[in-house]
Amino acid sequence: IAYRQTSFQAATNQVNAETARVQKATETLAAANKTLGEKQEAAKKAAEAKLAAEKALADQNVEIKAATEAFDTADKAAKLADSAAKEAKDKTGQNKELTDKLVAEAAAKGKLADFAKAALDKINAESKDKLKLATDKVTATVKPLADAEAEMKTAGLTKANTETELQLANQALAKAKDGVVAAQAASQEAEAYRKQVETDLLAARKAATEAEQP
Secondary structure, eight states: OHHHHHHHHHHHHHHHHHHHHHHHHHHHHHHHHHHHHHHHHHHHHHHHHHHHHHHHHHHHHHHHHHHHHHHHHHHHHHHHHHHHHHHHHHSTTOOHHHHHHHHHHHHHHHHHHHHHHHHHHHHHHHHHHHHHHHHHHHHHHHHHHHHHHHHHHHHHHHHHHHHHHHHHHHHHHHHHHHHHHHHHHHHHHHHHHHHHHHHHHHHHHHHHHHHHOO
């Protein structure tokens, strides 16, 4: 009987220990979820910062490309017009009115090309520092993003491990509760057996006493 009672107490202690384990795992999981959420938000912001920096750099390059293409087109048109005007001048018997028109067109397109070149030079001059700044900003976002993603991954692993621990703790608690039920049943069975033995012993003593009487 004492053994059964000791077993019951041990099973009860095990339930208490596993209950505390489940509570601790539950609290740890809540903290892990909070941390993971914070790391995910930090990674999101780092990614957005990198995208914004890359867009600023791309926009700067687009502006330079547009100015370059505008100059190339104007320059090509000016050279073609100039070539046509020279050809008309050199050609014997060419209509003077047509020649003058071609010369005027060549001069106008030459001015357009000069304007386009001036605009391109201005953009290139202004963009030199802007490009460097934009490039530096992109570079500066690389490490923070990598760090944020690494921390997010670590937080995710911590959460997964904590979920596993909580699952194991719940399983252990269920098993411990089954152990309490079994120990309690065994204790009750032992107690019932003890009472039966005492009853049988009293009956035997009574019968023996009665048998001794004349």
